Amino acid sequence: MRLIQCEHQGRIHAALVERIDQVRLLDADTYTLARRASAAGQSLAQAVEAALTETHLDYQQLIDEKRLLPPLTHPDPAHCLVTGTGLTHLGSADTRSAMHAKTQVDEAELTDSMRMFKLGVEGGKPAPGEVGAQPEWFYKGDGSCVVAPEAEIPVPHFAEDAGEEPELAGLYVIGDDGQPWRVGHAIGNEFSDHVTERFNYLWLAHSKLRACSFGPELLVGELPDHLEGTSRIVRDGETLWEKPFLTGEANMAHSLANLEHHHFKYPGFRRPGDVHVHFFGTATLSFADGVQTRDDDRFEIDLPEFGRPLRNPLRFEVDNPDIAVKSL
Template sequence: MRLIQYLEEGQPRAALVESDDAVRPIRLAGGTYALARLAIASGQSLSAVIEMHLDDELVDYQQLIDECRLLPPLTHADPAHCLVTGTGLTHLGSADIRSAMHAKAQADESELTDSMRMFKLGVEGGKPAAGEAGAQPEWFYKGDGDCVAAPEAPIPVPAFAEDAGEEPELAGLYVIGDDGRPWRVGYAIGNEFSDHVTERFNYLWLAHSKLRHCSFGPELLIGELPEHLEGTSRIVRDGKTLWEKPFLTGEVNMAHSLTNLEHHHFKYPGFRRPGDVHVHFFGTATLSFADGIQTCNGDCFEIALPAFGRPLRNPLSFEYGVIDMPVHSL
C-alpha cells in the first residue's frame, strides 16, 4: 500500500495510489498526519484506517504533478515540529566498494581514518540480536520541515554552497504518540542532498554540509520494507541524461539494521516529543560527486526504486548573492 499527499483547497489531502495514473483520495482532514494520529489513538493499523475513509472517486495523478500540487507524503502543520535527521556510513555499497572497504578494515587500527573506524563499527556490531542495542552510527541534523522540498519542486542551493549533490537513499517517516512512543508511518525514497566539497575539505565540516534542503516521496510505502532494493539515480541536464548509476539499499545491503538506526535516534528524549514528525534518512553508497560530476542550475535529480512507485524528481535552483544578515545587539 502506498500513499501520496497533495494540496486540495490549500490543505493537505492524503490519497491511496491505485496505479501510475490514478490515486483515490482519503476523506479525512489533515492528510497523512491525521491518519497516523487516528490509527495511534484508536489502536488500529494504518491500513485499516485508510480503508475506512477511502473516497469513491479517482484523481488523475499526472494532473496533480502538472498543477504543482504534490506535497511530501508526510508533513506537520507547523514545520518546527518536523525534525529532519539522518545517518551516514551505513551501506556496504556495490561489491567492488564493499570489497575495498573490507580490505581497508583489515588494516592496523592506527592506520584507519575516523570514517573507516565508524564503518568498521557498523560492520562488526550494527545488526544486534533482537532487543539489544548495537553499534552507534554516525548521526547528523538537517533542519526542520522548512528544509523539505516537495517532490517535483526545485531544491534551493544557497549562494555560499560549494557543491550541490544528490544522495539517493531511504527515509523513515515517523509520528510521536501522546505517550512519547515513536510510530513508524512508512518509508519513502529520499534525496538527502549535501555539499560534498565542504564535507571533503574537512570532515569536521560535515555538520555544515548537511544544512541544506532535501526531498522525499512522492509516495509513502506502508508495511514491511523489502530487505533488498535496487534503484537508479540519475541527473538530467537539458533533457538528456548527464549521469546515471544503479544503487542498492535495504537491510541486506547495509551494515546496520533499521531497528538499530531507529534505536540510536529515538533513545534521546528530545526526539520523543508528543505530536512531532520525524524524517530520518538511512544513508547511501552512490554519489555522482564520486564520479566527478558538478551540478548546475536547472539540473534535475531523478531517484527511482520500483517498489516505491513513481520516482522522486527535483530540479536544482541556484541562489545568487550572499545575504548580509548581521546580528544586532538589544
C-alpha cells in the same frame, strides 16, 4: 499500499495510489491519519481504508498543477525534525574514506570514516533485545528544509557543491505518550555539499544543512530487505550521469531497528505530536564520479517498489543577504 499527499480544494489530503495514473482521495492528511491510527490502536492501513472517499484524481495532473506535496508533513514545520545517518551501507565507506584520505597524516591507518564503518559491520545488526553499535548521526533541519517532489531544490549562494544522495527515508509520528510510530518509508534525496565535507570531515554538520526531498509516495507496511534502484542526473533533456544503487537491510551494515533505536533513545526526539524524517544513508554519489551539477539539472531517484520516481530540479540562489546580529 502506497500513499501520496496533495493539495485539493485548499486543503492537504492524503491519497491512495490505485494506478500509476490515478489516486483516490482520503478524508484527511497523512499526519491526521497516523494520529487516528495510533489513538485507536489500529494499523495505518486500517485507518486508510476507513478514510477512503469516492473522489479520484489524475496523478499527472497533480504534478502538472504543482499540487503534489511530501507524503508526510506536520501542520507546524518546526515540529518536523529531519535527520540522518551515514556510513550505513556496504560500500559507502570507500567513497567517504576516499574523500577524507587527504586529511590523514598516515594513510596506512584507518580513517575515521573507516573506523565508523567497521563498527557498524561488526556490531550494527545486534540480536533481538540487544543494543548495537552507535552510527554516525547528523541534523538537516526542521520541516522548512523539505522540498516537495517535482519542486526545485535550492542551492544557497555560499554552497561549494550541490550533490544528490539517493536514500531510503523512515517517516515517523510520535504518539501522545511519547511512543514513536513508524508511518512508513519513502525514497529520499538527502542532498549535501560534498566539497565542504571533503575539506574537513568536521564540517560534515555544515555540509548537511541543506534542503532535501522525499516521496512522492509513502510505502506503508514491511520494507523489502533488498531494493535495487537507479539514480540519475538529467541535463538539457539528456541523461548526464546514471548509476544503480542498492539499499534495504540486506545491503546495509546496520539494521533499521538499530538506527531507529539510536535516534529515538534521546528524550528530545520523543516529543508527543512531532514528525520525524530520518535518512538511512547511501553508497552511490555522482560527486564520487567527478560530476559538477549546474542550475536546472534534474535529479531522478527511482525505486520501482515505491512507485513513481523522486524528481527535483536544482535552483542556484544568487542572493547574498546581509546577515547581521543586533543587540537588544
